[in-house]
Amino acid sequence: MRFITALAYAAAVLLAGIGAAGAQEKLLSERGDVAIEDESKVDFFRPERDSDPIPRNFQKQPPLIPHSVKGYNITQNFNKCMDCHSKERAEETGATLVAKSHYLDRDSNKLKNISPRRYFCMQCHVPQFDARPIVENTYKPATRRGE
Template sequence: MKKQTRKLAMTLVVALSLGSFGNMAAFGQGVQSLRGAGIVGNDPAPASFRVAPDGPPIPRDYVQQPPLIPHKIEGYEVTKNFNKCMDCHSWSRYQEFKATKVSLTHFKDRDGGELSNISPRRYFCMQCHIPQTDAKPLIDNTFRRAEGLR
């Protein structure tokens, strides 16, 4: 009898999960972003979200905020074998391109040990650094820059 109860429970779990995934697919088709555009695959960004022209960096708003990218990065390759960002931002080439060099924090492992190359945790730049945009705030807010950064 124990085997029958177990089989019945497993069948019920499978049936419920299949039903849930079917509903999720239908639900996902009607998702809208707060900027009004539908969210489907790789739709182009709406007109309200465009990368700002190349220019000086926007000041940071809080301590430890990753700097925004002050230039276009369309077509930049960042894979496990190649990182286009390092063409200009590496310690050996940043002066040549008048670029910001990669921070020392990117050369530490999770235990704080020094590495001779960029930490794998920091290698994929666009996980933290994003291009500057001229996007308007989605909603009104009362955010204020960190006191020490004014």
């Protein structure tokens, strides 16, 4: 009996879900209503102006990049980001020194140079553009307990 009730409940939830999905408006990709094989005429986004550091939304969040990254290339031999953000250069350039974690290997041994695990900065840190979100976003930053 209890099993049947659960089943009926699951079916009701499923049906309600299908109904809600059907009522949603069609999502348009950032490329506009253009087939994958066609060329989009949409103007792509412009980087936001350089700003002060952007407040973080949760602990251990990789901070967002508050400046343009145009021409800041990372190659096998040279990491343009570290040209400003390394411990040798940070004071002179005014860039935030990369976190200590960025000089540790996976066994937490200290390294002289940036860890290979952190070499490709934009794997985790992202620059900002004037893109509009495709769907409404109701995310709120995490608060500390008690706040």
